[in-house]
Amino acid sequence: MENSSKRVLLKNTLFLYILTFSSQVLGLITIPYQTRVLSPEMYGVVGVALSVMTFISLVLDFGIILSVTPKVASHADDIAYISRIYGNVFLLKGVIALACGVVLACVCLSSPYYRQFFVLYALYYIAYVAAAMLPDYLYRGLEQMKVITVRTVAIRAFATACTFVFLHSDADVLALPACLLIGNVAALVICLRYDRRTFGIRPFRPTFSAVKELVGDSLPFFFSRISSTVYSTANPIVLNAFFSGMSVVGFYAASEKFLSVSKSVVSPIADSLYPYMVKNKDFSLVKKVLQVTMPFILLGSGILFIFADQICAFVFGVGYESAGMIVRCLLPAIMVIVPSYIICFPVLVPLGLSAQANFSNFIGLCVQLASLAFLVLTGNLTVYTVCLATSAAEVSVFLYRVIAVARYRKGLLQ
Template identity: 45%
Template sequence: MGGKKLDKTLLSNTFFLYLLTFSSRLFSLATVPYLTRILGAVTYGKTGIALAYMSYVAIIMDLGFILSGTQKVVNHKNDILYISKLICSVALIKFLLGILVSAIFTAYILCNPNMRYDFWFYFFYLAAFIVNAFLPDFYYRGIEKMKVITYRTLAVKTIFTVLIFILVKDDRDYWLIPLITLLGNALALIIMYYDLKKNYGIRFCRASLSEVWQITKDTLPFFASRIASTVYQALNTIILSFVYGNSPIIGYYTSVDKIVSLSKTVSSPLADSLYPYMLREKDFKTVKRLLIKTMPVIIIGTLIIFIYAKLLCIFLFGREYASAGNILRCLLPIIVVILPTYLLCFPVMVPLGLSKYANMSNIVGMGIQIIGLVILIFTDNINVYSICIMSSVTEVCVFLFRLAAVLVYRQRIRHKRYFRYTENSIS
């Protein structure tokens, strides 16, 4: 009975994560065609630059708690006092990080001539992402109650989408996008902490400095992995902003990246729902069956996108974005490997005791991406196509690294079992 109950919980969480992800993506797809036409490629490109920087802010503010915090909640699920101290300790750490990040990023905006003119635009984005970082999503992931997060996000996204269509009327209104995001995240934060207190008995309480320090130390390896992943994934937009300035190419790349992100949107909920389940059950056959069933569909779908890339970009973003088709083609290998890359990482490698290699894989990816970009710069081959191809190479290498780690571990286990069997037979 216990196994069936866990299976139902896994299916429920997966369903709500997919509902959350696809509804969010649906809202995004509803606004992207509107914003690309209203703002134009140049102004819309600014949102891409802002979001690239904010991806760093989000990872720094999270500090790996979405993974380490989830693991701690799974291990102390019924200890309300421990969970309360954990949530309060994480909030304190993030408060201090928020002050540091705000000071550094504000100084950076003021020193950057391309961003100084749009100070409030970038500052509102910064505030929105800092506020969002205080949401204790790791708790709901750990107790496998994704329904709460899903309903909260759906409500906020609905309000955000409606306000975009009502308030953003031309390219002068672009600063309203981060402001609306900030207000939505603040509302979500209030709702979340009210739910924690009312339904789960979580209250603010003091944690000792030693407890806070221990929580920080435990999350740092996960943080190193996530920041490395973000470096090589978000670096492209920042480099392109220096190479092309305010060229429409930034808008083309930002728009195409939305399509590539869709593959991550499909893969992430599955990996996220499997992570706490796999920590307890170690049901690796389920992962294997998932990959066998889904990979043929992914490969065929990618081939179709390759053939009709130009038409897809025109349909989604407008005729101005026809040139984005070739950019999309350069990024398609990422779509092929993203699901197995996600599933092999924390849902498989952490339960196997390979968390060190799971974290290391992103650091390896960052190294490959940076070395590749340096080579492109010094050989004067830096352009939007070479950067996208380099990103595809990086993602494939990260996948191969994780696959190799799992296969080597599996081979070692087989050898240990063989020798143990041999010794028992002899004795």
Template identity: 45%
Template sequence: MKNKKIKINAQDKVLFSNTIFLYILTFSSQFFSFLTVPYLTRVLGPSVYGKVGIAVAYMAYVQIILDFGFILSATQKVVENREDKDKLGKIITAVTCVKLTLSIILTIVFGCFVFMSESMKQDAVFYLLYMVSTIANALMPDFFYRGIEKMKIITVRTFIIKGAATLGTFIFVKKAIDYWMIPLFVMLGNSIAVFVMFHDMAQNYQVKFQCTNFRFIKNLVKDSALFFVSRAASTAYQAVNTIILSFIYGSSPLVGYYTSADKLISLGKTASGPIADSLYPYMIKQKNYKLVKKILLIFMPIIIIGVTVVFVLAEPICIWLFGAEYAEAGNVLRCLLPILLVILPTYILCFPVMVPLGLSKWANMSNVVGMVIQILGLVVLIVLGKLNIYTLCLLSSTTEVMVFLFRLIVVIFRERFTEVEKVKGY
């Protein structure tokens, strides 16, 4: 018998290639950020490193507002108009105009908040540098490259630029008082990456800024509104912990313990994100649900084994990564680990699976459900006087598991939920 060769069609090759390069692009921020963590936790100490965590937590909200759901809605628009360069130019222009307008408003609001806060105004430069670096990151038109499924060249360039910026952290941040340089180098890396992306679009894809009208921008914002609400709700229950802990514990090392443990969880989320992000435009066109099952069957056993190992060795891992002062972060990490068990299927079930199935409203609603669960849980913990770093982490894990179960139920019983959408006129 002749050996049968496994045939991989062109679309699957494109999906595989873009998944790999989307991983690199996504990890260019998370990887380099995480690479500096063992160094910064030792140089800065838990208290000062806690300030970094607080800044990152606030910037998570800024990032989600600046994105305004465009990473999903604009990607879909690019997929639908990938051969129309003029239309693509208008999409790029509209998205950029909205983001710049939001950037000005948010900078004014956040600046006022910082200078009115007794605990933050002494670090105003530090927080505002984080603001500018976040704006630069939000202006990257990565939705364009996701939509046309061409990630290679821009990913490599961005990776190199951000790598060079990260190197600056190791060279210049030598003492705790140098902490303000951390967002400075992130800002420089992001700013150069934005310039490179727009230059690449104009030179290699002939997509440039186009004159557009208010109606076009308004329609684009309207189409993106539901995606924004969904992602804002998701951020509301995912990024609020550090802010809550900063009010409870102030500059206590406990905030630093949470920040360091959450870095590991964020890295796990980042590892799952590119799979879902590259699947999204692919599934809109191909609707290959068998591939989704294969991906989950391959990766879930690896995730389960990995989470089990981290649970057992949590303290040694935190000490090895962050330093001897961070042993207590091990227990914090254990409380957050259920998130990593469900994060890949949660991401994949959401937009890559639910949108092609005609369940986009339920995909967006799932994050609202998560926000409601988190808020109700916080109220219960406060009323019972049980709110602390460990119960807060356990609540976050419970919320993520419930969101996963909600999405799974919607997909399994999709015919019933599709009927509901039709009845309500969705």
């Protein structure tokens, strides 16, 4: 049984890697084409729209994927319980989607700039709502990531192909959200049918008390994700405000890729460990994962520290050697990303420490914003000190999580 659970864990990790990197690979395929057929102004409009939708998607999720996944994992054999959650989540997300839609429509219609792109935003919004209604939490909790991975990759491949077929100029820009909308709606319909036929799910009529409880359970996770997003995106905004048009902004954007890649690499491991750990509480496996990964992280960090200039020039091109020192300032953050992610929800939640897991991101937000405020007020704001502030925030988050685990170490299997 134990070996079977670990095989399922390995399979889900693999599918999560496919899910994560398919987005990046397919995105890279279309970007050069979009920049050539769209004017820089229209490409900027699409970029802003996608940035807005990325933030809205966090609101639409409302932390549900983190709060409900362990519930499903703990009641994997109780279809009636899962069906009740299924109906409650649909109602809550529907209400949130309606509220967000009203706010977005008011903003678009009240601004001359956004009003001219109202249809573009509307199509993107409906497409993102359809994606948000996909029951990802169900497949993660039941450790059936193959279902959602196959459908999501198929949608992304469809949208990618349609981009080349239908997008030829600025006049065709609505093809981008339209293709995404068609793919997401088709995926939602297919998943609803699949859930009913395969798992036997029949959504119960939601009750006010149950939805209210779901809101209470999800709200801390929602604030945690918002906090993490804010402190991880604060740097480009601050640097652009003080050094707009200067090369250091581009150097930072390039250097930060090392940090984002580190998060992309560890995220599927942490996401697949999360439901597995809720069900099995196999803390010895977490120790083994850390024991295997940490030597590689330390070795890679050492190489990156020594050869940062040369690596930046090789990866980003000639002229980016100056980004090497920026990467070195981000190195402490890069080093703790893997253990920090693995310790967070996969360990803290099974120990009954979800409050500490969520609060840790708020710690990072406070450290990051306080550091940036101090640098601005003292006149010491540079791209290097900003990166050191980021490292301080990530290390603070990591240390808080380690301390939380240490305080409750009696709950770990020795």
